[in-house]
Amino acid sequence: MAPHTPPIPTPVRELMQAHQLAETDLAFVAFALDAPGERLAWQAERAMPPASTMKSLTGIVALDRLGANWRGRTELLAEGRLQDGVLEGALVLRGGADATLDWNALHGLLRQAREAGLRELRGGVRIDRNRFKPAREDVGAAPFDEAPEFPYNTRPDALNLNGGExxxxxxxxxxxxxxxxxxxxxxxxxxxxxxxxxxxxxxxxxxxxxxxxxxxxxxxxxxxxxxxxxxxxxxxxxxNLIDRQQLAAQAIRQQWQELGGQLAGEIVEGRAAADARLVAVHQAPPLAEWLRGAMKRSDNPLTRLLFLELGASHPRAGEFTSTRLAADAALRDWLREQGIDDKALVTDNGSGLSRSERLSPALLAGALQVAAGKPWAPELESALPLAGRDGTLARRLKGTPAEARARLKTGTLRDAVGLAGYLLDGRNRRWVVVALVHTERAAERGRPVLDALIAHLAAQR
Incomplete structure (x- = not known):
């Protein structure tokens, strides 16, 4: 793009005026990967609410730190003596950030326990959610909005049985x-x-x-x-209406009975004993597989689960008072290692479903630029919605030069919208682009402006 090109392209500026957006409501940066110094930028260093574009940063760091093949896991462990099918101690269900632990997966775990010879659980069942600190973020938490019972608002825990729903x-x-x-x-x-x-x-x-x-x-x-x-x-x-401990207890009792088992004692929360023996395991698919669905449909709980796992996996996790603080450190450590200034970053839950999270277009664009050169870059790109074709972009940018040529994470809150990812221009050059709008009625007023910017970039020759 020519150096004299105005920072805000004319068609974008005209649309901003039509929707009564001030120039200060918009911030963006865009550059071709083969010419990052020739960038189009406006307020690129300004920290703004990222909405769900924040998920792309969490996904990038997770792919690099945990690996595309990382798999969350759920374990069943036995405590105490097992004799003639009777377990004297507790059967422990321990969570390990398993993104796919649904009712069928729980049934499969319990069936494995029955096939391993367990019949009667005299010591009851203990549910261990303690991989994250605190184990239950949902208890006493203030609701994000007026619909706390709907899935997008669910706060995950390390067990995350059926998403708590x-x-x-x-x-x-x-x-x-x-x-x-x-x-x-x-x-x-x-x-x-x-x-x-x-x-x-x-x-x-x-x-x-x-x-x-x-x-x-x-x-x-x-x-x-x-x-x-x-x-x-x-x-x-x-x-998400029923307390997850009560929900898990009802499911475990009924499924264990259906499998022909007997359960004495209570179903409680607590840690597994250090000498508990592994009985059965359920593993989620590799991160690259389930991240694709989570990013395309902008799944808040699953991204929050991944953010917390980044904290739990931090080398100094034990030094932090909460897993969320450790996750914040994980993002900042990664950014600094890549030479990206993290001063514009404010984290909350890593998903963008927050009134407090902030980042700048320059910060996120820097992360996307680094990610484009990583071995797992194809996994990241395939996870991003494809313009006009799938995910949260299925109905957007149709009939524009960006259709099927832009992979972008969307973001929408009441007062913030954004797009972040990659696109191909008219010469098939790959671009990084991050664009954010912060204003009242952002979806109505800002989304057309963002789409116009993407279409303009994709048409460049």
Whole structure:
């Protein structure tokens, strides 16, 4: 691009004026990888909310530090004597940042224990979430927004069983609304008697949703629904409503019984004994495989899980008061090793679902530039949404020069939007680009401006 080119391209500036965006609302940097010194930049050093573009930095550091083949794992361990199928001590379920530990995976672990000869668990079951510090970030945490029960808001832990969520199936008819849990674990009930069936499009069912009330006692957990739901509509929605320890306990009891086992004693939280013996293991797919899905659909809980694993894997993890602080150090250590100034970085959970996280376009562009030269660069690029084709970019940039030629991580919050990644221009040169907008109604006003910038860069010859 010619040196005299104005920092903000004319079509982008015109669109900013049309959407009443001030020049200070936009920050970006873009350069061809074969000519990084010839860059187009505006406020490139300014620290701004990255929204979910933050996930690309977490993913980059994880691929380099943990490796594309790193696999989280869940272990079942036995404590005490095992004789004639009777385990005198506890059976321990220990979490290890396994991104794919769902109900079926739990059943497989318990089945392995039965096949290893365990029948009766006299010492109960202990759930060990202590790979991260604190073990339960969700306890007492302030909600991010007014919908804490929806999956994007879930705070992961080291076990992360089914993401801490349970599926609610809702069916509306002319006269009432029916609800049931799936799976239907015993001790967990749901009452939809107060929900009103209304005339509304099924796709807009959330418009009538109200946060349910939850009551737990010795008999189990009862969830009471309220609000409205469309007639002739069926929805299956994962929700984070039931305390994860109660949810895990119900699942373990029922699955162990279904496998022909007996369980005496309580299901509690705690650490595995140092001499506990390994009984069964479940491993997640390699990082490069599940990162692809997490990045394309911008999965907050899975990225937060990865961020925490970076902290747990830090060589000096024990020196920090929390795993999140260790994860922050992991990102900063990596940036400094690459010669990237980290002063613009403010971390919270590594996913961008935060009002406090900050980074500059220059910082993130530097990380993307380094990543492009790494052996795992293809794994990173394949994880990024492809413009106009898949993930969070499936419906964006269609019919522009960037369609199918840009791989970009999107970011959206109420007051922040962004794009970060790579694109090919009209001469098939690869570019790094990071662009952020921070303003009110950012999705409505800023997203068209970002798309115009990407389209302009992709059209360069």
């Amino acid at each position: 349970l599926t609610l199936r809702l069916t509306g008819s002319a006269s009432d609304v029916q609800a049931r849990w799936a799976p239907a674990w015993s001790g967990l009930t749901v009452d939809a008697g107060a929900m009103r069936p209304v005339e509304r499009r099924c796709t807009d069912w959330e418009d009538g949703w109200q946060t349910p009330s939850v009551r737990a006692d010795a008999a189990g957990v009862r969830v009471t629904l309220a609000g409205e739901f469309p007639r002739d509509c069926q929805v299956a929605q994962n929700l």
